[in-house]
Amino acid sequence: MRSMVQTRKSEMIGAWLSVLASLIWLCGAAVIARVLGRLLMGDDVSAIAAGAALFLLWALRTATEAAAQRCLSQAAEAKITELRQEIVTREAASASASTLAGEGALAALVAEKLETLRPALLRYRPARLRVLVLPAVILCLTAWHSWAVAIVLLVAGPLIPVFMALVGWAAKEASARQMQEIGQLSDLLVDRLAALSDLQLLGAGKSTVETFARASDTLRQRTMAVLQIAFLSSTVLELFSALGVALVAIWVGFTLLGELNWGGWGVPLTPVAGVYLLLMAPEFFQPLRDLAAAWHDRAAVDAVMDELAAWRDEDRAKRLGHGATEPALSHTPSIAIQNLHHRGITYPNIRIEPGESLALEGVSGAGKTTLLRLIAGLEQPDRGTILIDGVALTEENANQWRASIGWMPQAPHFFNGSLRYNVGLGAPVSDDTLVAAGLETIIQDLPRGDLTRLGERGAGLSGGEGRRVTLARALHGAPRVLIADEPTADLDAETARRISDSLLQFTKDGGTLLVASHDTALINRLQKRVSIQRDTDAA
Ligand SMILES: Nc1ncnc2c1ncn2[C@@H]1O[C@H](COP(=O)(O)OP(=O)(O)OP(=O)(O)O)[C@@H](O)[C@H]1O
Known part of the structure; x- marks a missing residue:
């Protein structure tokens, strides 16, 4: 340049x-x-x-x-x-969208x-x-x-x-x-x-x-x-x-x-x-x-x-990291949350060992999504520390940390491309990833298989199928830690169970699973649960 x-x-x-x-x-x-x-x-x-x-x-x-x-x-x-x-x-x-104008502007x-x-x-x-x-x-x-x-x-x-x-x-x-x-x-x-x-x-x-x-x-x-x-x-x-x-x-x-x-x-x-x-x-x-x-x-x-x-x-909060592509961690790390306080919410201290599964529960607006975003380094906390393998998450190590995470957001976003593109975002996708997300039977039923165009709103897919695509995207690149925000929201019990099976398979394979959810069936299947409460506010 x-x-x-x-x-x-x-x-x-x-x-x-x-x-x-x-x-x-x-x-x-x-x-x-x-x-x-x-x-x-x-x-x-x-x-x-x-x-x-x-x-x-x-x-x-x-x-x-x-x-x-x-x-x-x-x-x-x-x-x-x-x-x-x-x-x-x-x-x-x-960390957040500009308040001056919308996406179009x-x-x-x-x-x-x-x-x-x-x-x-x-x-x-x-x-x-x-x-x-x-x-x-x-x-x-x-x-x-x-x-x-x-x-x-x-x-x-x-x-x-x-x-x-x-x-x-x-x-x-x-x-x-x-x-x-x-x-x-x-x-x-x-x-x-x-x-x-x-x-x-x-x-x-x-x-x-x-x-x-x-x-x-x-x-x-x-x-x-x-x-x-x-x-x-x-x-x-x-x-x-x-x-x-x-x-x-x-x-x-x-x-x-x-x-x-x-x-x-x-x-x-x-x-x-x-x-x-x-x-x-x-x-x-x-x-x-x-x-x-x-x-x-x-x-x-x-x-x-x-x-x-x-x-x-415009004074806008910045997410951690320089934005560079870095190699992922070579092992599954431990995660610890210490004295975390953000946007008026005080979070309990949490420790998650490698390979554990943890559910964050709490009423709507308690701050579960916010905590997941903080752990992923998508926002910077007002106070407190997130420790990855005992080392504080900072600007310097956030890129490598994020390369090691699979992120399954609450509201799925799709791109105007094929299903396969929507999983790998242009990078080659292994069939194992599609299988792990339970997409193989869905792909068979689609008119052009994994090359079926989804459109920006995931056109042609049901809510559950769309979730599987975002799960496959999260699993793509073999992450060490999977962070899923309400992965079974709005799904019928059977579809929710199948998504939960895929998530739990990830922990059986040695990954750490963090889930924010209101789904008691899923929460009961995870090893640990932590309740996030707004009234723990100590601001
Ligand atoms: N970008 C933001 N700027 C300001 N406040 C925000 C922002 N994002 C979330 N909040 C506020 O932070 C609080 C916690 O929101 P959060 O989405 O983490 O809750 P939640 O527990 O995940 O809720 P739900 O179960 O409904 O998804 C809410 O009061 C919300 O309004």
Whole structure:
């Protein structure tokens, strides 16, 4: 991955190359002025020499511009990738979801909104540098020939950035509102898609369509507001630059005709100098026009960067570990919980020997899931320690610990892929794992066997079958410890018994089993039970 220093360097080189390309054009303008001026005076001009000079300058300018674009696109790509990585890494390391926005808005930020940085990174910085260099160079060149032309440019030029700044404030606000609306619409889409069948059953199709129509209409209005500001500012800009160029043309024309005899330095204006002034006047305004165009990109960037800053500032609990893939423990460890206190719940001290099975019981909301998450290092406790083989679970050893755990969550999540993909998440899955989870007969009955596509909601599977898939996922990779959160919830007695059999087989094979459950049949089959009670709160 490119470092930030390299990215900055590419950006700077790209910006300076774009300045150089514009300076080369000034040389081209001098050649054109010389040819036209001499033709006007009736002198002979070597068409071959002039054509060759222009061709060379054109080729040089094109090559310089291409090199500038290459540097700038590389820098833009690196910057966007870096921000995407930052978001994904932080989200992966966070113990809970962001409260600022939903999944849709976050996906819109990563995929769509960060893309709005690209035009600004490609155009804004080089345009800003060109504005600093080129008008000053052109002003000096024109002042050499005529103070009047220099004054016209000097007066018309600065009006443009002043007006742009005024419009820029409005543009930033409009862009921020537009970005916000994109995020809200994405959230709405994710939300309603997730509840599509419920909405159909409730007969809420019409109102959902109306909600979407309202949301997309608001987005349309916000987008139109941004466009209106863009059109307004470019109209004003064009007006000022057209007036400036027209005044220069009038002065040059009347001076060459002999109607005006002021504005120069006492020497008559030659046709070559006159044509050169005419060619340079639009070039004086060009960087300002480029900056005005890039200014709107900049407004969108500011809005995205503000959103990113708010996301960065959000104080969120971090899960333990660096996120790196590490080899699992080579043996089944002992687990001990000491003086643990988290989110207002004080947990009893617990010791679990290798190969033991333990049930956590307690009323809903007592803190069973929270304890399992703490043991897995998915959250960090407010106080107290979790000891793995007598060593405290820390940032340093959490990755290896998690590689040794199989996790069966309370609410199963599925991916839009085959059943086999949903077990191994892309890694090869052994048939033993499928058998251990009791999936083999289920696979036989599926239309495409283990390659049957499940869909994000586990489509085509019953609740019990879905649980078996999550059990297989937990068993995949031969974990030392299996953590199961309500593995038999909402299942009939027979299906629950079969899932319990699979779990107990895991302990018979030497693994440690930790289960949070309300299922007394399962709890009674485990070796130990610990009751978690909210009223043990000692906060
Ligand atoms: N991310 C979170 N932020 C704040 N509070 C939370 C969070 N997750 C859970 N809680 C709270 O912590 C308490 C314990 O929740 P937990 O899910 O651990 O209970 P539980 O015993 O597993 O319940 P159940 O049997 O219903 O699954 C509850 O009051 C819950 O509202």
